[in-house]
Every structure is written in C-alpha cells, then in structure tokens.
Amino acid sequence: MPLQAIAFVCLVALVGMPHGGLDHRFGRMFLRPKFGRHWVMLFATGYLGIMMLVLLGWLVMPLVTLAGFVLLSAIHFGLAESMSSRRQTLVRLIAVGGLVVWVPALLQPQTFTELLSWVVPNQRWPSEMLFRPETQSLLGLLVITAILSRFMDGLRAGLITLGFIGIFAFTPPLVGFLIYFCGWHSAWELVRLARFANDSNPRLGFLRVAWDSLPLSMGASLLIALGWWLTSGHPIEPKLVQAGFIGLSVVAVPHLLLHWAVPDHQNPFAEVSP
Numbered sequence: 001m002p003l004q005a006i007a008f009v010c011l012v013a014l015v016g017m018p019h020g021g022l023d024h025r026f027g028r029m030f031l032r033p034k035f036g037r038h039w040v041m042l043f044a045t046g047y048l049g050i051m052m053l054v055l056l057g058w059l060v061m062p063l064v065t066l067a068g069f070v071l072l073s074a075i076h077f078g079l080a081e082s083m084s085s086r087r088q089t090l091v092r093l094i095a096v097g098g099l100v101v102w103v104p105a106l107l108q109p110q111t112f113t114e115l116l117s118w119v120v121p122n123q124r125w126p127s128e129m130l131f132r133p134e135t136q137s138l139l140g141l142l143v144i145t146a147i148l149s150r151f152m153d154g155l156r157a158g159l160i161t162l163g164f165i166g167i168f169a170f171t172p173p174l175v176g177f178l179i180y181f182c183g184w185h186s187a188w189e190l191v192r193l194a195r196f197a198n199d200s201n202p203r204l205g206f207l208r209v210a211w212d213s214l215p216l217s218m219g220a221s222l223l224i225a226l227g228w229w230l231t232s233g234h235p236i237e238p239k240l241v242q243a244g245f246i247g248l249s250v251v252a253v254p255h256l257l258l259h260w261a262v263p264d265h266q267n268p269f270a271e272v273s274p
Ligand SMILES: CC1=C(/C=C/C(C)=C/C=C/C(C)=C/C=O)C(C)(C)CCC1
Pocket: 020, 069, 070, 072, 073, 074, 076, 100, 101, 115, 116, 119, 173, 174, 177, 248, 252, 255
C-alpha cells in the first residue's frame, strides 16, 4: 500500500499535472481579446484566488469541499468522455465521469472509506454513509445510467466504459484512479495538445507541450510538497494520500472551471490578438 501512495503522488505530478500545465495559454486565449495585456494579472489573480478558496474550503468545511470536488470532477471527466456525444445532460455527465469514484465506493466500500478517512480525517460521515442501502442504490443507479448512456453513444464507447468499470471494480481505488487519470484522461489531453502544438509532427508537438507545461506543473508539484511539509506528524501513507489529493483538488478546480469557459476546439498555441 505505501507503494500505491508513492505511485499516486509521483504519477499525478509527472503525468497528471502537465495536462493542465498549459492553462496559462488557454487563459490567454480567453482573456487577451477582451482585456489586452492585463490578461496576465487577471488570469493569475483568478487562478490563484480559486486555489486559495479551495484550500480554505478543505480547512473550514472539508466534507462540503470533498463532495463539491467529486461532483465537479465527475462533470469534467464526463465532458471529456462525451466530447463527441450530443446527449450531454448533467446527470449523464455526472454518472459517466464519476465512475472512477462510484464503482469503488459501491464495490469496495471498506477500502474506499479507509482512503476517505485519510483525505478527511476525524469524520465519521463517510463510513456511516457509504454502507447505507440508499447510498448503495444511488451508486448502483449511477453506474447503470453510465453504462446505458455510453452504449447509446456507440458500441466502442460502451465497451470502453465496461472495461473501466472492470478496472475500478477489481483494482485498489488508487490504482484504478491512476490508470484512468494518468493513463487515459491526461494522456488523451496531452495527445490533443501535442496535435495543437504541431499537427504535422505530433512528436515535436509533444516535446513542445512538455517544455511549455513545465513551469506550471513544477509549481503545482512544489505546492503539494509544501503541503506535505506543513502536515508533519502523521504516518507517511495517509499523509501522502491526503497531501496528494488536496493538492490535486486545489490545482484541479481552477483547471476545470477554465476548461468549461474555453471551447475545446480552440488551439492554445495559436497567436492571439491584440
Ligand atoms: C474521492 C476519492 C478519489 C477521487 C478523486 C478525484 C475525483 C480526482 C479528480 C481529479 C481531477 C478532476 C483532476 C483534474 O484534471 C480517489 C482518488 C479515486 C480515491 C480516494 C477518494
């Protein structure tokens, strides 16, 4: 298990962070046409401000912040999964995008509550909630909705979804998350960005993306390291998962909001006027 916690933090830093490492370019595309050279100030203030709010949320109301973060993440992952789908209702997005949470919460409640107790320590709520029949039924319903919804999008989408459900059901929740987040969500986003960077030579495009996303990803990883250092005094494994998870959520929320504001097809490498 400590190995999983270490892999969680390292892979999130190395593969997960870079997929949001070009957010400043998306921000520039969104803000510069309206605000000219003031875009940098606005972007930095907005992004950092949202990060601070999320951090404050974890300190003041951890459960609300956890629930809000899981819902936002589900919508974000759901949108990425159903980019080509025309049927993007909120319930479907949440059902599909949240599978990485719903499936282990339903089928591995014991391990899942242990992880939750590391993320939000001293709270009895997760273990009381997760084992209730109402919660289990709701989770089951979400999983069924996701399967039906993806098969309606096409056989391939349905089969991929079943494959992921199998992974989330049988691998430890952190491993399932890493396979999905690093091996699928971030990987596809990096491929998409590499194509934007250099359509005729995606390999060169990939190098450019890696290079350009270095400052923001390094900054985010350093912040997580700082969180680790500040929360000293706990056993290593829960602490790694807590620092990794809270750090991830702090940088993920502004990323999710930004990507709702900017249309998917816009190239972040294109020159922006003025
Ligand atoms: C609650 C919970 C999980 C959910 C993590 C989520 C929801 C992460 C979302 C990340 C995002 C949206 C990154 C941005 O790009 C895990 C790790 C599966 C298991 C431990 C408990």
